[in-house]
Amino acid sequence: MSEKKQILESACRDFEEDLVLYYYGEGAEVERQRIGTHIVNCSRCRRFLDDLARVLPQVVQPEPLPQSFWDNYYRETVEKIAARRERVSWWRNFLAPLRAWFIPAFATAAVAVLAVALLFGKGGWNGQAARSRATLPQEILADADQLEFFNSMDVLESLPVLEVLDGAQPETGANRNG
Amino acid sequence: MDNRRPQELRDEELVALCQQGQSEYFNVLVHRHMEKAFRVAFDFSRNTEEAKDLSQEAFLRAFSRIKQFDGRSKFYTWFYRLVVNLCLDYARRKGRVRWQSLDGIVEENPERAELADSSSAPDEQAIAGEAKRRAESTLKSMPDKQRTAFLLRNHQGLSISDIARVMKTTEATVRVYLHRAVAALRQSLVEFV
Numbered sequence: 163m164s165e166k167k168q169i170l171e172s173a174c175r176d177f178e179e180d181l182v183l184y185y186y187g188e189g190a191e192v193e194r195q196r197i198g199t200h201i202v203n204c205s206r207c208r209r210f211l212d213d214l215a216r217v218l219p220q221v222v223q224p225e226p227l228p229q230s231f232w233d234n235y236y237r238e239t240v241e242k243i244a245a246r247r248e249r250v251s252w253w254r255n256f257l258a259p260l261r262a263w264f265i266p267a268f269a270t271a272a273v274a275v276l277a278v279a280l281l282f283g284k285g286g287w288n289g290q291a292a293r294s295r296a297t298l299p300q301e302i303l304a305d306a307d308q309l310e311f312f313n314s315m316d317v318l319e320s321l322p323v324l325e326v327l328d329g330a331q332p333e334t335g336a337n338r339n340g
Numbered sequence: 341m342d343n344r345r346p347q348e349l350r351d352e353e354l355v356a357l358c359q360q361g362q363s364e365y366f367n368v369l370v371h372r373h374m375e376k377a378f379r380v381a382f383d384f385s386r387n388t389e390e391a392k393d394l395s396q397e398a399f400l401r402a403f404s405r406i407k408q409f410d411g412r413s414k415f416y417t418w419f420y421r422l423v424v425n426l427c428l429d430y431a432r433r434k435g436r437v438r439w440q441s442l443d444g445i446v447e448e449n450p451e452r453a454e455l456a457d458s459s460s461a462p463d464e465q466a467i468a469g470e471a472k473r474r475a476e477s478t479l480k481s482m483p484d485k486q487r488t489a490f491l492l493r494n495h496q497g498l499s500i501s502d503i504a505r506v507m508k509t510t511e512a513t514v515r516v517y518l519h520r521a522v523a524a525l526r527q528s529l530v531e532f533v
Binding site for chain 2: 170172178179182183185186188210213214216217218220221232235236238239240242243246247250
């Protein structure tokens, strides 16, 4: 078995994809003639095609189902479609008298809700932010102030300024060189 | 409408009638395409009940969306696309397809199994069974698109151009998918035949 696996060789590189189509009867007549001529003289491609003819019928479909199965299938499907049709027409009948005023009314209501949300929503949000800050403990607020201080400075760029604040002389290029 | 019976109308004529509100003509489309729809769904689900549910759901979707069919493609490629998409969603939802073994199908049809038993020697049956299992395993392990292209060509007999329309890709891509699928099956099955 494994021996047979080892000797399995591919068809000619330029033909293998076309051979699959040839097997399935695809392709223009000119193309099919070109492949037909090739396989007469090419044992590799001929073997590839033979393999397909032996292998692919193994990938079979299930056995045919009895007519009663299809009768039931058809009846069930038609019933489901009828139920769907019924449901759709029920909704259509229900919504038909509403349709004239429903859409404008809904749009007006949506605009009104949006306006109210914009009017009161913004103030409420700011007030809530202020209230939440007021309830924070003092330690956290102090730390937050320090954070803001550091954020306002570009620490890496302003090292000399930090050193001045710390009481030390800023190191100049001359000092560094001695 | 002319004097032809509904069964004699082309798909596109039936669709046009449905679009005009005569939805009872959809039943003719169901009758015409139910077997193929079921077969496609079965190829993906390998389970009779699930294949029935999937293909019937495809008909319901087609019925609901019939007004969206614009006639740019044939009805059956449009419909096949619905079936295939439902099947691919199903396969993703399940994580992997639980393939019903062929032995299981035989068990459901004991009379057929007896007929099969009488036609071949036990060792031949064993080899054939192993080949089928190997084929299923190879199909199962293929990427979805390769498997779809292969099943639509090998089992449903769709042309490369129709498969390209169903899969919304190019014919060149379908040829590549088909070639890879066939090469994989040849590799795994050739030792049995």
